[in-house]
Amino acid sequence: PKQFKATLFPGDGIGPEISEAVVKILHAAKCPIEWETHIIDVRSKKPGEMLVSREALDSVLRNGWGLKGPMETPIGKGHRSLNLTLRKELALYANVRPCLSFPGVKTLYENVDVVTVRENTEGEYSGLEHVVSPGIVKSLKVITRDASMRINEFAFKYARNNGRKKVTVVHKATVMKKSDGLFLKCSREVAKNYPDIEFEELLIDNASSFLVSNPSRMDVMVMPNLYGDIISDLCAGLIGGLGLTPSCNIGENCVLAEAVHGTAPDISGKNLANPTALLFSAIMMLREMGLREQASSIESSVFRVLSEGKIRTGDLGGKSSTTEYTQAI
Amino acid sequence: PKQFKATLFPGDGIGPEISEAVVKILHAAKCPIEWETHIIDVRSKKPGEMLVSREALDSVLRNGWGLKGPMETPIGKGHRSLNLTLRKELALYANVRPCLSFPGVKTLYENVDVVTVRENTEGEYSGLEHVVSPGIVKSLKVITRDASMRINEFAFKYARNNGRKKVTVVHKATVMKKSDGLFLKCSREVAKNYPDIEFEELLIDNASSFLVSNPSRMDVMVMPNLYGDIISDLCAGLIGGLGLTPSCNIGENCVLAEAVHGTAPDISGKNLANPTALLFSAIMMLREMGLREQASSIESSVFRVLSEGKIRTGDLGGKSSTTEYTQAI
Ligand SMILES: CC(C)[C@H](C(=O)O)[C@@H](O)C(=O)O
Ligand SMILES: CC(C)[C@H](C(=O)O)[C@@H](O)C(=O)O
Numbered sequence: 071p072k073q074f075k076a077t078l079f080p081g082d083g084i085g086p087e088i089s090e091a092v093v094k095i096l097h098a099a100k101c102p103i104e105w106e107t108h109i110i111d112v113r114s115k116k117p118g119e120m121l122v123s124r125e126a127l128d129s130v131l132r133n134g135w136g137l138k139g140p141m142e143t144p145i146g147k148g149h150r151s152l153n154l155t156l157r158k159e160l161a162l163y164a165n166v167r168p169c170l171s172f173p174g175v176k177t178l179y180e181n182v183d184v185v186t187v188r189e190n191t192e193g194e195y196s197g198l199e200h201v202v203s204p205g206i207v208k209s210l211k212v213i214t215r216d217a218s219m220r221i222n223e224f225a226f227k228y229a230r231n232n233g234r235k236k237v238t239v240v241h242k243a244t245v246m247k248k249s250d251g252l253f254l255k256c257s258r259e260v261a262k263n264y265p266d267i268e269f270e271e272l273l274i275d276n277a278s279s280f281l282v283s284n285p286s287r288m289d290v291m292v293m294p295n296l297y298g299d300i301i302s303d304l305c306a307g308l309i310g311g312l313g314l315t316p317s318c319n320i321g322e323n324c325v326l327a328e329a330v331h332g333t334a335p336d337i338s339g340k341n342l343a344n345p346t347a348l349l350f351s352a353i354m355m356l357r358e359m360g361l362r363e364q365a366s367s368i369e370s371s372v373f374r375v376l377s378e379g380k381i382r383t384g385d386l387g388g389k390s391s392t393t394e395y396t397q398a399i
Numbered sequence: 400p401k402q403f404k405a406t407l408f409p410g411d412g413i414g415p416e417i418s419e420a421v422v423k424i425l426h427a428a429k430c431p432i433e434w435e436t437h438i439i440d441v442r443s444k445k446p447g448e449m450l451v452s453r454e455a456l457d458s459v460l461r462n463g464w465g466l467k468g469p470m471e472t473p474i475g476k477g478h479r480s481l482n483l484t485l486r487k488e489l490a491l492y493a494n495v496r497p498c499l500s501f502p503g504v505k506t507l508y509e510n511v512d513v514v515t516v517r518e519n520t521e522g523e524y525s526g527l528e529h530v531v532s533p534g535i536v537k538s539l540k541v542i543t544r545d546a547s548m549r550i551n552e553f554a555f556k557y558a559r560n561n562g563r564k565k566v567t568v569v570h571k572a573t574v575m576k577k578s579d580g581l582f583l584k585c586s587r588e589v590a591k592n593y594p595d596i597e598f599e600e601l602l603i604d605n606a607s608s609f610l611v612s613n614p615s616r617m618d619v620m621v622m623p624n625l626y627g628d629i630i631s632d633l634c635a636g637l638i639g640g641l642g643l644t645p646s647c648n649i650g651e652n653c654v655l656a657e658a659v660h661g662t663a664p665d666i667s668g669k670n671l672a673n674p675t676a677l678l679f680s681a682i683m684m685l686r687e688m689g690l691r692e693q694a695s696s697i698e699s700s701v702f703r704v705l706s707e708g709k710i711r712t713g714d715l716g717g718k719s720s721t722t723e724y725t726q727a728i
Pocket of ligand 1: 151153299330574
């Protein structure tokens, strides 16, 4: 059987605890993965310095797989966001965020099952900004045909491979006729090659309204970078927040799964954190590796533990420790 | 007592019916308003031609007040959006969209009471787009100190005048450090002059998540143009959709209240449409006119009719006609 090597960035705050939990669970499920741990020491960096070392990046590129705990970019020190640096340097062009209602986790919504596929490299995230004169700033939103075709291809392929029925492109081409217009045009082009997948176009404002009033209307959604940032967090809110929702970045040469919640310094080191978001991110990585059996068996264990409702962490109203929850899974 | 003149754009589809309903109700409430009706005939315009005539614009500017039914910009004929033209030509710098749960209208949420204050003139709506080379498009997001100060001043003043407790600025200054950074800086500056109003900063992604999981955490929200487009529709979704939510555009020289829902061609001319969104938009205009008593008396009539639940239009699951509902109010 194939052996995998994967880079592990444990992260800050609760990062090390939940990473340890995830590694243990994957080990128990007999995932043939050897971990190469890299500590990204954000605090020791000089102002403006690159937060991620060359070694760390090379490790992911060499292994092809990475798992990243929560980390926060220090504010006001001129650092480029750590997340954005990783996405850029590793050419992670697709960000996939599935939101599936958890059994036993009560929210206002039942049976949410949507996936945000977010273009991860351009749009308002170009980083190109310009002070024209004092008090007048221009930011560039960049949309290219290459990146738009690539993400749309990805979304439709993802839909087909995962038994999904519909892809909705979310845009605002009525206002940004040229930039979002180009993205939309690419969606339409790609959709033609997937007659088995229903195709729908929705304005970003309408999509936000529908997701709130009737999320089961949605399936896979594909969209430019900034919309993806907003919509994926909206969807996370539907099923109980960022503490539960996984995220996986896909590139040409590597995959980086990540927890997108914060480092929760208030509970860090206290064995109280919930590793579910990071665990489900890891499960996404397992599926990309082709380890579908292990992925499903871990997933069903989590569902069982959560629906039994006896063992759950504090964020879900329970009293269990991270290790108790991990053990139960 | 003061007499007002106001311009009425009845709009298309269900526009004329619901405008008639609103005018009747305002008349019954003894609002001292004389209406000057302008038909904006979108369909007769040549491709690329300006959709709103000079006379129509001048009418609003002369009267200082306008009420607009739903209208849609024909797609693919090179017209500039009708809504955007009105906002631009009338210098309507603030767009205010309150979302308040309606008694008797069941959604997943109870007691929603939030207001989106949206910068209405710049951001991604600059209209400046540029095809750099085939397949590479740049759109300009423009943020200026003038517009950002003005909208933030407006939001805090609105909060104070309407007995609100908190203003939340919604931004993404972690990524758009310069443009959203400037907007955020203006929020902070203005906030200092309103020690009686609590001030909060939230990233647009977090705001979307919180609005879905716990909307009562929010009060007044102020933000750049595109975020306002998205967040206000999200909020509309919380209370039952665009068919119920009012919108009012405020400029230096005039006020234009508008229904933001569609023209509903499927039910147009059938006396089935729900005039509530346009009516509540008109109520916002009344408040701006200082006609607070009339505004409140109409509002409480609507609340009474809706909570009794006997007379309601089809969109709310009832069987009443537009005229029955209007009569009841
Ligand atoms: C940390 C931040 C730069 C990032 C983003 O905006 O993409 C985060 O919100 C996310 O969604 O992963
Ligand atoms: C019609 C469209 C241009 C407009 C906007 O994007 O502002 C609409 O969605 C709105 O919110 O009033």
